[in-house]
């Protein structure tokens with residue numbers, strides 16, 4: 321079953337066309353790498369797929385729901401339930417501890433599961449830093465917090481924007497393993513923007529974005 325499908329998406333900023341004719345389908349259990357030159361629109365596409373930005377044309381169906389038929393509240397509810405997003409700039413909340421940042425997706429769903437938060441922190445090797453504040457972490461540690469936060473509520477779809485960009489090869493390998501394990505175990509799907517050859521090779525398939533759409537890479 322397709323967890324995410326997009327059909328003929330087009331996006332411009334003013335007069336500047338970013339992409340057109342973008343179609344894709346992600347099946348349960350698969351990890352797909354999204355490649356493309358800097359500026360080709362990978363982050364823009366991820367934002368559109370998450371319902372955080374709106375394409376100028378085309379349809380997106382996320383976990384069985386057509387995004388264009390949903391108002392802002394319904395989109396936000398779907399995002400909270402079904403989606404884990406690893407932002408390129410992490411977007412951790414600066415006034416919350418590491419543990420509270422990771423717990424946030426659960427809290428937004430009205431849930432509390434300290435054991436699950438602890439498990440995710442262990443999985444990204446940050447269990448010793450649970451009470452630190454984000455400003456007290458390195459770039460690679462912030463990135464691992466963002467990954468734990470994206471996976472803690474067992475989302476059906478994980479959209480990850482360069483999730484290994486700040487990590488050394490060992491930590492990058494661990495994060496990719498974690499994304500793979502969580503994706504497979506939850507029957508979820510993961511779309512992973514990356515410039516890393518190792519990360520691309522760890523995916524089940526690779527797609528390249530350019531101005532006229534997505535192509536197998």
Ligand SMILES: Nc1ncnc2c1ncn2[C@@H]1O[C@H](COP(=O)(O)OP(=O)(O)OP(=O)(O)O)[C@@H](O)[C@H]1O
Pocket residue numbers: 333338356357358359360361362363364365
């Ligand atoms: N809010 C915006 N307003 C105008 N142009 C934008 C906006 N956001 C992105 N762009 C432009 O859209 C294009 C695609 O940007 P995007 O960040 O999606 O690329 P990317 O493929 O993710 O790049 P990178 O690999 O460098 O992160 C770029 O030319 C960028 O300058």
